[in-house]
Amino acid sequence: MERVSKFKIDKNLDLSSGEDLSIGIMNLISTEEHLFYTSQKTKNPKYLDLLNEVRLIRTDLMKKIVKNPEGEVWCISKHLLASSMRLMEVGTKELKKGERKKAEELFEKSYKLYSLFWGLNLSTDQKASALKMPEDKSVFSKLSDIIQHAIDCCRE
Secondary structure, three states, X not given: OHHHHOOEEEOOEEHHHHHXXXXXXXXXXXXXXXXXXXXXXXXXXXHHHHHHXXXXXXXHHHOOOOOXXXXXXXXXXXXXXXHHHHHHHHHHHHHHOOOHHHHHHHHHHXXXXXXXXXXXXXXXXXXXXXXXXXXXXXXXXXXXXXXXXXXXXXXX
């Protein structure tokens, strides 16, 4: 994380803002998925209308991070974020069940995918160093605590 946080996305957006934005985009992707499944389960077309609105917002926000969408970089970026979010969510479920080792393995994979997203989208010659996993695994412990807090808040 330290190495990634040193990079700039552009002159007006520091990586910390980009990280916040990317997490917001992850949640919008998840919202799109939930709206799709809800539309299919309920057969109510209003959910597809909402899905389209959310997609437009997500697309607009992704343009702030995905600056050079050559080839399939746009879709790869979206799927890396979506996969990272899903693995994080599965990890939180494992953590809740008391399966800390499984949760940490999932969090590590989630973080790797998230790092790959940034490696793909950072405009720097040092992309490769951003892709390395941190030696200090305490980041996953901290991430677990943060995610657990978020789960608890969602229940309230």
